[in-house]
Amino acid sequence: MSSKLVAEAIAALGAAGIAVSNSKDAPIPADSRLVITPWVAVPGIVTGAFEAGDAFGSMGTFTVDIEGNPLPKKGFIVGARLLDKDDDTLSATMHVFWDTFTPTASKDALALLAADSEKAVTVMGFDDGSDEGAYKIHEITVWNSFYYSPSQKLYFQFSTAGVPNIAAAGMVLVQIAILPMI
Secondary structure, three states, rough: HHHHHHHHHHHHHHHOOOOOOOOOOOOOOOOOEEEEEEEEEEOOOOEEEEEEEEEEEEEEEEOOOOOEEEEEOOEEEEEEEEOOOOOOOEEEEEEEEOOOOOOOOOOHHHHHOOOHHHEEEEEEEEOOOEEOOOEEEEOOOOEEEEOOOOOOOOEEEEEEOOOOOEOOOOOEEEEEEEEEEO
C-alpha cells in the first residue's frame, strides 16, 4: 500500500474519532463506529457432498447494518463470522465484491470471471471453526480490507476449502464488521 493511501486511511480513522497509535497503551474510544451486518443466509446452497474448490451457494448481498441503515460507501472490512447451523465441518472461503458479478453455480468448480476481477474487494478464508455441539461458528477477527461501493452494498460468493456434505439448505449464515471511512 502506498504511503499516500496509508496517510489517507489514518486521516479517515482519526476523522471517525478513532485513535491511531503505535502504542499498545493507546485508548480506543468507546464511540468508534463499528458497523455490523445482520446474519445473512448464504443463498442457493444445494444439498449433498461438495468437492474442495466448489462454489458454495450463489451470489449473496450485504445491504444494511443491524439497525437497518445502508452500509457505508467506503470502509474497511475488519472481521467476519460464519455460522454453520448444519454442524458440518465446513472450511470455506468468502469472495467479496463491491458490485454484482457473475457467480458460479453451486457445486460447480469455482470459476469467477476475469471481467469481474476489478470488482473484487477481498477473499476471506474460514477454517474448521469451533464446534459448539449442535452448530459450528467460524470467526475472522483480524482483517483489514478497504472498499468503495457506490451502491452501499457488498456482494459475496463462497467456495469450499474442505469437502462438506450439506444436509439442509438455509443453514449457513454469514456476518461482517465494517469500520466506516468518512
